[in-house]
Amino acid sequence: MSETMLDTVIVGGGLCGLALARSLHAQGRAFALYEARGRLGGRILSVPSKTAGMALDLGPTWFWPDTQPRITRLAADLGLQSFPQHDDGTVLRLTDHDKKPDALQMADLHGGARRLEGGMAALVGALAGGLPPAAIHLEQELVAVRDKGEHVELLFRSGEVTAIVRARQAVLAIPPRVLEQRVRFEPALNETMREAMRATPTWMADQAKAVVAYDTPFWRAAGASGNAFVSHEQVVLGEIFDACDADGRHAALGGFFALPPQFRASIHPVAMPMLISSQLVQVFGSEAEHGEQHVQDWAAEPYTCSTLDLTPLDGHPEYGHPHLRRPLWSDKLFLGGSESAGYGGGYMEGALEAAARIQRALTPDAHDAARPASGNAACLAQFGDQVAALRPLAIERYRQHLQRYLAAQAKEQLTQRALLDTVEQVYSEALDRLGALPFDAAGMQRGRSDLTPDVLAAFNGFNNALLEEVVQFNRGSCAISNFPGEHDPSRDYVDTIARDLAAAWREFAINANGVLLGKGQAQFQEDLA
Numbered sequence: 001m002s003e004t005m006l007d008t009v010i011v012g013g014g015l016c017g018l019a020l021a022r023s024l025h026a027q028g029r030a031f032a033l034y035e036a037r038g039r040l041g042g043r044i045l046s047v048p049s050k051t052a053g054m055a056l057d058l059g060p061t062w063f064w065p066d067t068q069p070r071i072t073r074l075a076a077d078l079g080l081q082s083f084p085q086h087d088d089g090t091v092l093r094l095t096d097h098d099k100k101p102d103a104l105q106m107a108d109l110h111g112g113a114r115r116l117e118g119g120m121a122a123l124v125g126a127l128a129g130g131l132p133p134a135a136i137h138l139e140q141e142l143v144a145v146r147d148k149g150e151h152v153e154l155l156f157r158s159g160e161v162t163a164i165v166r167a168r169q170a171v172l173a174i175p176p177r178v179l180e181q182r183v184r185f186e187p188a189l190n191e192t193m194r195e196a197m198r199a200t201p202t203w204m205a206d207q208a209k210a211v212v213a214y215d216t217p218f219w220r221a222a223g224a225s226g227n228a229f230v231s232h233e234q235v236v237l238g239e240i241f242d243a244c245d246a247d248g249r250h251a252a253l254g255g256f257f258a259l260p261p262q263f264r265a266s267i268h269p270v271a272m273p274m275l276i277s278s279q280l281v282q283v284f285g286s287e288a289e290h291g292e293q294h295v296q297d298w299a300a301e302p303y304t305c306s307t308l309d310l311t312p313l314d315g316h317p318e319y320g321h322p323h324l325r326r327p328l329w330s331d332k333l334f335l336g337g338s339e340s341a342g343y344g345g346g347y348m349e350g351a352l353e354a355a356a357r358i359q360r361a362l363t364p365d366a367h368d369a370a371r372p373a374s375g376n377a378a379c380l381a382q383f384g385d386q387v388a389a390l391r392p393l394a395i396e397r398y399r400q401h402l403q404r405y406l407a408a409q410a411k412e413q414l415t416q417r418a419l420l421d422t423v424e425q426v427y428s429e430a431l432d433r434l435g436a437l438p439f440d441a442a443g444m445q446r447g448r449s450d451l452t453p454d455v456l457a458a459f460n461g462f463n464n465a466l467l468e469e470v471v472q473f474n475r476g477s478c479a480i481s482n483f484p485g486e487h488d489p490s491r492d493y494v495d496t497i498a499r500d501l502a503a504a505w506r507e508f509a510i511n512a513n514g515v516l517l518g519k520g521q522a523q524f525q526e527d528l529a
Helices: 015-026 069-077 121-129 177-180 192-197 261-265 271-284 350-360 376-407 414-436 452-457 462-475 491-517 521-527
Strands: 001-013 032-034 047-048 056-057 082-084 090-094 102-104 115-117 141-147 151-156 163-173 184-185 210-214 226-229 238-244 251-257 292-297 333-335
Touching: 001 015, 015 032, 015 121, 032 376, 047 292, 056 121, 056 210, 056 251, 056 521, 082 163, 090 271, 115 251, 121 462, 141 163, 177 192, 184 238, 184 452, 238 271, 238 452, 251 271, 261 292, 350 414, 376 414, 376 452, 376 462, 414 462, 414 491, 452 491, 462 491
Parallel strands: 001 032, 001 163, 090 226, 141 184, 163 333
Antiparallel strands: 047 056, 082 115, 090 102, 141 151, 151 163, 210 251, 210 292, 226 238, 238 251
């Protein structure tokens, strides 16, 4: 058994963990990253295809620049090229396995989604390539975390070898349900926290995806977009899409399984390729029969899918539970991962938002304290200008988030969800800007920085003004005219949303104060309560 003492340990080599590692490395801060799998990326997985001559995404495929600025900015910063999802042509709908599919005209089905050249794993490769190799440790499964007072102790298992790693601070960028099921905490987390973890579904954990490569995109020549929906009683792939590269010279179709995890597990491995091929032939014709198949069943991944994730959800999963965003064990332990994000939960955007939140909360070291000072009045003025630039963008972001929920066929709490996504996104970006400004050290009273009131003043009236603007927008929107409760929201519904916005504001105020002081302050939280 070996022992090591480190400054910051990140557990989980998915996008959140990698993005956080990149930020720390850029600051010259020491860290180590531990990953249970033999590869980095987590749910981001791209595999090479001999037939198509390109990488095929078996995990996340798309990002949406209109509502996901973090992933858009990161891809650009890393020099990665993106291209729009191909949606041109007819959409096919098959409702009877004995009949031909119907052809539909549905423009921009994926709502402005873009993909990365080289697959989403290009993002992982670019992030990992900028990190010191000695800081990355693969095939290290976290089995226990212990609070030792001045530090955290983590136990990792690799085969028959157990390693004890001690760290001043630790970040667990692991899906909450997986963490709650597989990792032992000493002392045990309280039941409120454990319930929050159990109540947070792991995004796509119960899903499976198939991508089939071909020599040519024959469906495009027939006028089809590659998008198809299948809903008959023998459905295998319920949703199908074009998975070609940017210009279509490298061809593939992707699809999401409609079969539940237990049923997929019961199918003999020899039979599954035949079922997939038969399904694609039903939709696209005989040319779809002989493709190179790649299948990823995320429900069979123990580091992605928990037992609770195998139970189907009644609706769209809810993310951003406030308990998952709070530091534990006197600011020594942080929970990360996309499911903990204030906005964009489940998506890659959420993973990056979570990484930024944790990076702001980690205790600064001497490197951070040595940054050049600047006048506080100038910093406050600059922050005020930045917030002023964000405010008029909020209603457009609300509209984009609302459209995303409509495209996902969400039917309940559309206004509430889209508006919370909007304010969380605005607050998150504001915290980024605040953290980048070189404020001088300021006084503190009862856990509150003397600068905090002036910083918060930049948002005076923001929530109320945005809520009023959203209500007016809804009343004039044809897009939600079929949802009376959203089109003309009741006073009770508006009051509920206002309370949610107030909670989001309270968390922003605490985080802003924490940025100014260098870390979160418990007393300030009590004063706001």
